[in-house]
Amino acid sequence: MNVIWRTLLHLLRARRMSRVGVFDVVTSKFRVLPTDLDINLHMNNGRYLSIADIARFEMLQRTGLWKMLMSRGWYPVVQSSTITHRLSLEPWQKFTIESRIMGFDEKSVYLEHRFVVGGELAARLVLRGRFLKRSGGSVPLAEISEAVGVDVSQHSLPEWVGRWADDVTLPSRRERTPSVWED
Template identity: 45%
Template sequence: MSRQLHLLLATARPRRSLGLDVLAPSTTTLRVLPTDLDLYLHVNNGTYLQMMDVARSNYIADLGGFPRLNEKRWYPVVAASTMTYRRSLRLGDRVEISTRVVGWDERVVYLEQVFSRRGERCARGVVAGRFLTRGSGERVPAPEVVAHLAGSELASPEIPDDVLRWARAVDVAHRGA
């Protein structure tokens, strides 16, 4: 529940915009709380996803993106995600989550979110994000969203092979990709 409140605050009262470039990483620092733990006293796998939600909201805030998205009535949703875990996070650990866009196709924007503790990689999440229009639920093409957030049209960087293979396997990639 505490991470849901954290997400609510990150979305309703976002941190001040840093004018981040769309392709630059955004860093969110969190502390592992008692409510983040499972019976084995390490961070529950579902909590990683909630932490990633908070970090993605901070990424949008760092872009100055909330007002831009609201003017178009667009909002982000997760189309798919995958996680790889290397090291457990435990109570009190200070964790940094680096969120960056690794590319986009006609349908979705692909983000990588890396969890680190004291410079050591602990987990990696990959997210396929889609944007919808409030009210109608109409899908917004990813290049249109990126251009609006960036202030100009951009070409997608080459999507990493592992991300592209995963996107095809879970059927979120643009079918022409």
């Protein structure tokens, strides 16, 4: 099934589900489809990221953030992500993704997605994202706090997440950044 159809299915289903708080864990149900497989006949490593996108949209819908973002002309983008795999996901296997907002810094929101099979952690994805304005620029933390009705600066990040974010950050797109390999 193409990812766009899967996304629409989850968004429609999320509309009928109960609302949850912005910082609650949101669980999304999935099954490994034949179109998710790689040559080793387990879920392709790139598909984890695509399916996490679907879970994230479902989370935004269920928390009410999607409607709020759209009404203000804001949209989310991923800046960086790291995934660690522990167990393979096999054809037709059911799994869930548990998603939650970890916290914020002055520019970004941090999320965690856990791929879970039978209560066991199969993979974990940590990502850093931002909210951008369709009119241009990024959405400041104060505007996010006001729109959400929660002081998001009070949700501090684990120390390791801040170190990770610093370690994986690339220069601004305004800076010339040639691809030079180090020895």
